[in-house]
Amino acid sequence: MNGNDKSGPATVAELAEQLRRFADERDWQRFHTPKNLAMALAGEVGELLAELQWLTPDESVRLMADAELSGRIRAEIGDIMIYLTRLADLLGIDLLSAADDKLAEAARRYPADAVRGSAAKAARA
Known part of the structure; x- marks a missing residue:
């Protein structure tokens, strides 16, 4: 999307538009079917679960204090948000x-x- 630009979209609608442009620029719209996006979303949720799988409940509460783990968690949640937003946009769901x-x-x-x-x-x- 914006690479290192931290300004990014301010609203879900702006994110959806940015994701539409991103897909259009790469001619990926044909791959962004509801089925494919839902499967990609499930895969990313699985990756988030894998990061948390063997943590104790206490460790999971404190995970953002660990710089390496917090970066991975942030990346997985970003992926989840991207696929969820793209799926909702495609289906016309606010x-x-x-x-x-x-x-x-x-x-x-x-x-x-x-x-x-x-x-x-x-x-x-």
Whole structure:
């Protein structure tokens, strides 16, 4: 994208546009099908999991204090964001709206006063 330019996109819409241009410049649109992007996204999530796999819970909380590991984690999360944004853009899904809808649904299903301090899942409503 911008190489070493740290200014980068300020919004998800700007990132989506930047990713569209990136794919267009390389003639990669034909490879960016929903199936391929979802598979690439799953692969990147797997790479993030591999970085965390053998850490203790305590180590996983402190992982960003380790310069080498934090760089790898940041890179994997960047890859995940790129593929997720590209997939949502291709499907015409507004990521922030979709997340807002899911948060509203979770608030309805898991009222704070009923679930505070519990990791148990509520019955599907």
